[in-house]
Amino acid sequence: MKRFKVDYYLLLIFLLILIVFKAPSFAFLFIIPILSISYYRIIVKRDITTVLILMLSARLIMGPFIINNNLSFNILNILCNYIPIVIILGFNLISLKTLNVKKLWSLKWTLLFIVFLYFFGLFNVSYSLSVFTEEILPLSLFFIVIITNSEQSIKYEYLLNFFRYTFLACLVVYLSPHFYDQMYLLFADGIIFKKKVSDIALRVFRSIPRNTGFVFDFRIMGQLACIYLIILHYLKKRDNYWDVVLLCLVGLITFSRGPLLILILLLIGVYAPTKIRLTKKLIILTVCFFVLMVMGIFYGLNNKNIQKFVKTFNPFAKDNAISQRGIFINYALNRFSEQPFGAGIGALSSSKADVVIFAGYTNRHKEKPDKVFYHKVGDAYLALSLAEKGIIGFILFLLSLIEIFYSKRNRVSLFFLVGLMINLIGTDIPKQGFYYFVIIIIYYGLSQKKILIDNLPKIST
Numbered sequence: 190m191k192r193f194k195v196d197y198y199l200l201l202i203f204l205l206i207l208i209v210f211k212a213p214s215f216a217f218l219f220i221i222p223i224l225s226i227s228y229y230r231i232i233v234k235r236d237i238t239t240v241l242i243l244m245l246s247a248r249l250i251m252g253p254f255i256i257n258n259n260l261s262f263n264i265l266n267i268l269c270n271y272i273p274i275v276i277i278l279g280f281n282l283i284s285l286k287t288l289n290v291k292k293l294w295s296l297k298w299t300l301l302f303i304v305f306l307y308f309f310g311l312f313n314v315s316y317s318l319s320v321f322t323e324e325i326l327p328l329s330l331f332f333i334v335i336i337t338n339s340e341q342s343i344k345y346e347y348l349l350n351f352f353r354y355t356f357l358a359c360l361v362v363y364l365s366p367h368f369y370d371q372m373y374l375l376f377a378d379g380i381i382f383k384k385k386v387s388d389i390a391l392r393v394f395r396s397i398p399r400n401t402g403f404v405f406d407f408r409i410m411g412q413l414a415c416i417y418l419i420i421l422h423y424l425k426k427r428d429n430y431w432d433v434v435l436l437c438l439v440g441l442i443t444f445s446r447g448p449l450l451i452l453i454l455l456l457i458g459v460y461a462p463t464k465i466r467l468t469k470k471l472i473i474l475t476v477c478f479f480v481l482m483v484m485g486i487f488y489g490l491n492n493k494n495i496q497k498f499v500k501t502f503n504p505f506a507k508d509n510a511i512s513q514r515g516i517f518i519n520y521a522l523n524r525f526s527e528q529p530f531g532a533g534i535g536a537l538s539s540s541k542a543d544v545v546i547f548a549g550y551t552n553r554h555k556e557k558p559d560k561v562f563y564h565k566v567g568d569a570y571l572a573l574s575l576a577e578k579g580i581i582g583f584i585l586f587l588l589s590l591i592e593i594f595y596s597k598r599n600r601v602s603l604f605f606l607v608g609l610m611i612n613l614i615g616t617d618i619p620k621q622g623f624y625y626f627v628i629i630i631i632y633y634g635l636s637q638k639k640i641l642i643d644n645l646p647k648i649s650t
Contacts, residue, residue: 411448414440531579
């Protein structure tokens with residue numbers, strides 16, 4: 190405790206999370222100093238780390254600053270997501286003397302994929318523009334930042350502290366009284382987003398609340414738990430078990446299956462030994478893990494909702510996670526068979542898309558039950574990407590994905606990529622806008638650092 194030092198900027202963000210959940214009308218008192226400090230660091234210190242923190246914290250700021258005010262929301266969106274990265278890119282371009290050909294070549298497939306997205310998007314501009322900020326812009330910004338980055342670098346130690354403060358705040362909020370009711374009001378009253386959202390599934394089988402975290406999305410929160418662990422790994426802090434417990438707890442209470450699968454694979458990749466040698470420390474950790482596992486199984490056997498949730502991981506179960514996206518996957522694959530070279534960027538996922546998918550019936554107690562239709566494809570990214578981008582675009586996408594997430598061929602990178610690919614069957618991670626930009630730039634930047642743990646085996650090719 191003597192070594193612990195309070196970071197007042199991160200403390201403000203910690204308090205903002207508590208205030209947004211408990212008393213959102215007072216959030217502006219914390220938002221103003223957070224924005225002031227952020228812009229000082231971005232402009233004066235040219236700190237790209239603060240840019241990433243501001244992007245991750247955007248939903249804490251945009252809606253709650255002036256509640257139910259669209260103009261305020263739009264302005265804060267620009268202040269949190271667009272202007273900071275433009276400032277950093279401006280500094281990068283000013284200080285750029287020569288283009289780093291080595292960096293450019295290391296991302297050649299990503300560059301080709303970006304060029305393909307812009308070219309292919311020209312065939313139907315209205316569709317591609319409607320998905321530009323959520324899918325095309327993040328990858329473009331990532332490439333430009335990496336290529337033009339001369340002196341500025343991400344402070345991963347500071348990001349680690351950011352995750353400590355925010356994850357702890359999210360855990361405190363989750364364990365506090367009336368958490369579900371407070372979280373539901375943030376969505377239903379339009380405090381977080383522009384529109385009121387009352388039909389979102391914020392509980393597991395209408396019983397156990399899901400932790401949406403400070404990003405107000407349980408899937409993204411689960412992904413950030415994985416990034417938290419990766420930062421620990423690359424900074425050689427994997428023995429910080431309090432961090433591991435914190436990220437695992439927060440990841441677990443998101444009940445987001447895809448990120449949980451990635452997290453499990455990462456834990457194996459990080460902690461599985463190359464050679465097993467029994468030590469007192471290993472025996473104690475194994476016993477503790479076994480006790481926790483037995484307690485978890487015992488609780489699960491006595492909780493029907495937990496049993497239902499666990500069954501969704503079973504690929505042979507009737508209502509598994511993939512089958513729940515089956516309608517979208519089948520529709521996308523049918524469109525691909527009709528147009529193997531692609532229907533166009535946004536042709537299936539845009540809100541303007543000409544898509545009609547029959548999903549079944551509701552209100553079955555009626556004499557004539559109501560038909561349910563979906564008008565865009567979501568949560569089925571691999572099939573969606575194949576249908577929209579066609580076979581050429583899909584291959585470029587896969588090559589870019591491998592280039593970003595598997596540039597350093599070690600066990601951790603391999604396990605992360607495998608988990609990510611499984612996750613992409615049912616989740617649209619590359620369409621998460623600025624959150625995807627933050628995730629890939631942190632991950633890729635870490636993988637390029639020469640701070641890898643030496644005893645992890647390389648993957649031979």
